[in-house]
Amino acid sequence: MLSVNLYAKERRGAKLSVWKIGGQKIKGELIAVKEDSLLLLESESGADVSVNIKDIDWIRFVKKSKFWTGAGIGFPIGAFAAVIIGASMELAPEAEGYLRGIAVFGGIGALLGAIIGSLAGTDETIQIEGMADSEIQEALDKLCKKARVRDYK
Numbered sequence: 001m002l003s004v005n006l007y008a009k010e011r012r013g014a015k016l017s018v019w020k021i022g023g024q025k026i027k028g029e030l031i032a033v034k035e036d037s038l039l040l041l042e043s044e045s046g047a048d049v050s051v052n053i054k055d056i057d058w059i060r061f062v063k064k065s066k067f068w069t070g071a072g073i074g075f076p077i078g079a080f081a082a083v084i085i086g087a088s089m090e091l092a093p094e095a096e097g098y099l100r101g102i103a104v105f106g107g108i109g110a111l112l113g114a115i116i117g118s119l120a121g122t123d124e125t126i127q128i129e130g131m132a133d134s135e136i137q138e139a140l141d142k143l144c145k146k147a148r149v150r151d152y153k
Helices: 005-008 067-089 095-120 131-147
Strands: 015-020 025-035 037-042 048-052 056-062 124-127
Touching: 015 037, 037 131, 048 067, 067 124, 124 131
Parallel strands: none
Antiparallel strands: 015 025, 015 056, 025 037, 037 048, 056 124
């Protein structure tokens, strides 16, 4: 039988930066979403911190950059396109022409993939202060999906 604690150690919660209404900033891993607060494992001290929802100004999800993933996917797509275009048009039957085309189209593919990957890894911000109760509940449901412990009651 698997222990719940072992499962929780494998799974990581989202990295958040929480700005309280007074200007205080708390950075850490989202452990759980309670009915009226967030439980964070603070990055600096390693302590658990509970933050009341009514005290939060805004929250930022710190996402991991996908720059290299995008570039790694874009290069072979661009290189494959160069081979297909070169073969169908018979522009450069010699090996040097194909290699040049693969390098150029692969580079363009890698650049476009890196840009798309960077955009996919952009941090997301939720403005809590001024939200209606129903909007806050939607935001909490979204946060709950990104918590280490999803079904905390």
